[in-house]
Amino acid sequence: MTVRQARAVRLGPRSLAALALVSAVGVVAFGWPFLAPPASALTAHAQDAPWLFAGLLVLLVAVVAATISESGLGPKAVAMLGVLAATGAALRPIGAGTAGLEPMFFLMVLSGRVLGPGFGFVLGAITLFASALLTGGVGPWLPFQMLAMGWFTMGAGLLPGPDRLRGRPEVWLLAGYGFLAAFAYGTVMNMAGWPFMSALASGIAFDPDASLTGNLARFTAYCLATSLGWDLGRAVITVVLTLTLGKPVLKALRRATRRAAFEAPVTFQDPAQVKHPT
Numbered sequence: 001m002t003v004r005q006a007r008a009v010r011l012g013p014r015s016l017a018a019l020a021l022v023s024a025v026g027v028v029a030f031g032w033p034f035l036a037p038p039a040s041a042l043t044a045h046a047q048d049a050p051w052l053f054a055g056l057l058v059l060l061v062a063v064v065a066a067t068i069s070e071s072g073l074g075p076k077a078v079a080m081l082g083v084l085a086a087t088g089a090a091l092r093p094i095g096a097g098t099a100g101l102e103p104m105f106f107l108m109v110l111s112g113r114v115l116g117p118g119f120g121f122v123l124g125a126i127t128l129f130a131s132a133l134l135t136g137g138v139g140p141w142l143p144f145q146m147l148a149m150g151w152f153t154m155g156a157g158l159l160p161g162p163d164r165l166r167g168r169p170e171v172w173l174l175a176g177y178g179f180l181a182a183f184a185y186g187t188v189m190n191m192a193g194w195p196f197m198s199a200l201a202s203g204i205a206f207d208p209d210a211s212l213t214g215n216l217a218r219f220t221a222y223c224l225a226t227s228l229g230w231d232l233g234r235a236v237i238t239v240v241l242t243l244t245l246g247k248p249v250l251k252a253l254r255r256a257t258r259r260a261a262f263e264a265p266v267t268f269q270d271p272a273q274v275k276h277p278t
Helices: 013-035 046-070 075-095 104-135 142-157 168-196 212-226 228-260
Strands: none
Touching: 013 142, 013 168, 013 212, 075 104, 104 142, 104 168, 104 228, 142 168, 168 212, 168 228, 212 228
16 A cells, blocks of 8 residues: 655745746756856856855755745644754765765655655755854855755755655665765766856866866866865765664654644634533
8 A cells, every 4th residue: 555655845836937937047057167158247247246146046056945835844844844954964974084984964865855846845945054153164155055955955855766766776766866966966066166257277167268168077077176076975874874774764854744644624613612521
């Protein structure tokens, strides 16, 4: 028998529209070096881009969170969000500075899988925000991290078979997704910082006068030279933790969602209608 999972956040039309809007702006924010023509005003003001996009992304992420909350983020879901975000924020500094060993990624994958894409997006963004406050990592890069982690966690909630797939097949699916998404997260974050690196690294730096193919080659070389080791460490630790701890953590998360009963409406009964035993 298939048991339908509870979802802490239901994505309605407004929530989907807001997510599509913030994702579209995010694609422009990350990918403008490949999208803007060499002679465009955006390229001419490249040094201002991270601050402009950062301010816009903060506002858009706030709009998305507010819209999703209006579509069903009740007190129980807020409590679950707070616990998971605090846990993820506490896990992130454990491996900071050590070959990209960030254990929080596996928790984001499993949480997004159990609680759905809407909750996953909010959780990923809030966790990175809380982590930045905890570690002092607040800067123009933070909105990019929040959006990238929101996509990362939301993607886990979009994987197939959330109500049917269980056991080792599900764990292997999540491990494979975590491995690929860890590299995708690193690559996306490279796009946020690569255009502003020192021009001294001329062979791999962004060249506003180069063609799309030329800049893609430079970006690939930049990723291989600077972040491959970190991305590999992040991917490996995510796979190892998912394969070793995935089943009990998934079980605990599903038990918590059943007990919270996100979809059960809270009702109050008139005391005058309560029958007392005589």
